[in-house]
Amino acid sequence: MGKVYVFDHPLIQHKTAMIRDKDTSVKDFRDLVKEISMLMAYEVTRNLPLMDVEIETPICKTVMKMLQGEDIAIVPILRAGLGMVDGMLALVPNAKVGHIGLYRDPETHLPVEYYCKLPSDIENRQVIVVDPMLATGGSASAAINFIKEKGAKKVSFMCLIAAPEGIEVLQKDHPEVDIYIAAKDSHLNDHAYIVPGLGDAGDRLYGTK
Numbered sequence: 001m002g003k004v005y006v007f008d009h010p011l012i013q014h015k016t017a018m019i020r021d022k023d024t025s026v027k028d029f030r031d032l033v034k035e036i037s038m039l040m041a042y043e044v045t046r047n048l049p050l051m052d053v054e055i056e057t058p059i060c061k062t063v064m065k066m067l068q069g070e071d072i073a074i075v076p077i078l079r080a081g082l083g084m085v086d087g088m089l090a091l092v093p094n095a096k097v098g099h100i101g102l103y104r105d106p107e108t109h110l111p112v113e114y115y116c117k118l119p120s121d122i123e124n125r126q127v128i129v130v131d132p133m134l135a136t137g138g139s140a141s142a143a144i145n146f147i148k149e150k151g152a153k154k155v156s157f158m159c160l161i162a163a164p165e166g167i168e169v170l171q172k173d174h175p176e177v178d179i180y181i182a183a184k185d186s187h188l189n190d191h192a193y194i195v196p197g198l199g200d201a202g203d204r205l206y207g208t209k
């Protein structure tokens with residue numbers, strides 16, 4: 001069974017509180033999402049494989065550890081997931097980036113796919129799917145289905161705010177996937193929005209409401 005990590009770092013908690021505030025501007029919201037993503041990426045990449053590399057310092061030759069290769073793929077779920085990409089790329093600049101376009105039907109709350117473009121060597125990469133919100137879990141689960149259908153074997157999921165309902169769905173549909181969360185919230189409301197949540201992440205990132 002994959003693990004669920006809920007971050008308790010004070011900087012992540014502080015910035016996550018700020019993005020919930022309904023008076024936070026679009027610019028500040030976007031900056032904060034980027035900063036939280038960067039802080040989370042530090043932990044999400046903790047288990048990346050290392051290899052021995054010979055280095056010559058000004059003093060002597062020595063063997064040190066370095067990353068084995070550029071074997072990460074970051075896959076944002078459009079639109080809102082895009083806001084998390086730059087923060088992650090700040091730490092893993094050579095990662096490849098795939099895109100999955102999904103929106104939640106406002107009536108059924110089910111995900112509708114409109115785009116999918118992944119790196120051609122996705123089966124050899126450690127895939128990190130990113131989306132600020134895990135609500136019913138429908139979008140994340142569908143996105144991971146597409147990625148697995150294209151051959152990916154190592155997939156993890158990273159979000160800012162998750163509802164218990166979404167975590168349960170993701171664990172049931174994809175039991176091997178590790179889930180990284182900045183904050184776990186209380187429940188979903190009648191419109192399948194996370195409570196207390198932050199509203200519609202896509203609208204808040206791009207100022208569309």
Ligand SMILES: O=P(O)(O)OC[C@H]1O[C@H](OP(=O)(O)OP(=O)(O)O)[C@H](O)[C@@H]1O
Binds near residue numbers: 102105131134135
């Ligand atoms: O867990 P779920 O119930 O599927 O809900 C979560 C999804 O809803 C939001 O996207 P939205 O459909 O609003 O699309 P957008 O990013 O284009 O705004 C969010 O970014 C997730 O992708």
Ligand SMILES: O=c1cc[nH]c(=O)[nH]1
Binds near residue numbers: 135199200
């Ligand atoms: O609370 C929610 C639920 C789904 N999508 C969002 O953007 N916010």
Ligand SMILES: [Mg+2]
Binds near residue numbers: 202
């Ligand atoms: Mg939205």
